[in-house]
Amino acid sequence: MAIEAIGSISNNRPADHIARILADATFRLQRSVGRSAAGVKNVSPDIDPAGLAQFIKFDAQISRISAADSNVSNAVSFSQTQDGFLGQAQSALNRMGELSVLAQDPTKNSGDLAIYQQEFTQLQDHLSNIGNQTFNGMNLFSSSDLPIAGDSDGSSFSLGRVNLAASGPSGGVGDTFSGISISNPSAAATALDTVSTAIENLASLRAGVGANLQRLNVTAETNSVLSENLSAASSRLNDLDFANESTRLAGYKLAVQSSTANLARANSLPRSTINLLA
Numbered sequence: 001m002a003i004e005a006i007g008s009i010s011n012n013r014p015a016d017h018i019a020r021i022l023a024d025a026t027f028r029l030q031r032s033v034g035r036s037a038a039g040v041k042n043v044s045p046d047i048d049p050a051g052l053a054q055f056i057k058f059d060a061q062i063s064r065i066s067a068a069d070s071n072v073s074n075a076v077s078f079s080q081t082q083d084g085f086l087g088q089a090q091s092a093l094n095r096m097g098e099l100s101v102l103a104q105d106p107t108k109n110s111g112d113l114a115i116y117q118q119e120f121t122q123l124q125d126h127l128s129n130i131g132n133q134t135f136n137g138m139n140l141f142s143s144s145d146l147p148i149a150g151d152s153d154g155s156s157f158s159l160g161r162v163n164l165a166a167s168g169p170s171g172g173v174g175d176t177f178s179g180i181s182i183s184n185p186s187a188a189a190t191a192l193d194t195v196s197t198a199i200e201n202l203a204s205l206r207a208g209v210g211a212n213l214q215r216l217n218v219t220a221e222t223n224s225v226l227s228e229n230l231s232a233a234s235s236r237l238n239d240l241d242f243a244n245e246s247t248r249l250a251g252y253k254l255a256v257q258s259s260t261a262n263l264a265r266a267n268s269l270p271r272s273t274i275n276l277l278a
Helices: 013-038 049-102 110-131 185-238 242-267 269-277
Strands: 146-149 156-159
Touching: 013 242, 049 110, 049 146, 049 185, 156 185
Parallel strands: none
Antiparallel strands: 146 156
């Protein structure tokens, strides 16, 4: 700054210069206080426009990943519920197979066969009931694949169908729901063949559920890794480094205090000139 004549009373250039420095220091102090209070760098969009724009996009993607995780978690619960009912179906089919063999014993009389048939029928009803079970109003055992929106872009993949009610050749156990009996040895032999096929189909259905769960678990892990990395990137863009900011804040405070004191001194220069005229 050029040296100004101290005898001028029409203007006070030193005071004007210091006032500008004080205004700038005050502005920086206020912004630093705002960042410290909010805990973020970009309390105003003019600080880092490009960084703020990238942060907004990352933040939105993280929110969408959270929604996708919710979808995947619900699908996991859906599949686990499927498997729980398939486990019950397995127990029922195993017992129906036993009864089919017992009913072929020539030493059993008609009364014994009637007792076996009664239990067999109850198990058939139980299997039929399992095939009609729902999860939040959705049929657990549908003939259609189940689409899952499992990522932040809404892209979906399909969980394989688990159609418990399909007929034997189609991969289900529907043939065992009704229409077969063990009321005599000949019928029991036919029933055993049907139950054996149903058990093989059930094994495939449970394996399919296992494959679905594996896909869901991998998807959840992928989303978790992506969300973690995006959160780290977002943090670097917008989270405040309190150690560095506290150092800057102390500097801004000193600058304001110093500028305020110097401005008071600069404003006293014209009074000194006036004293010369007294």
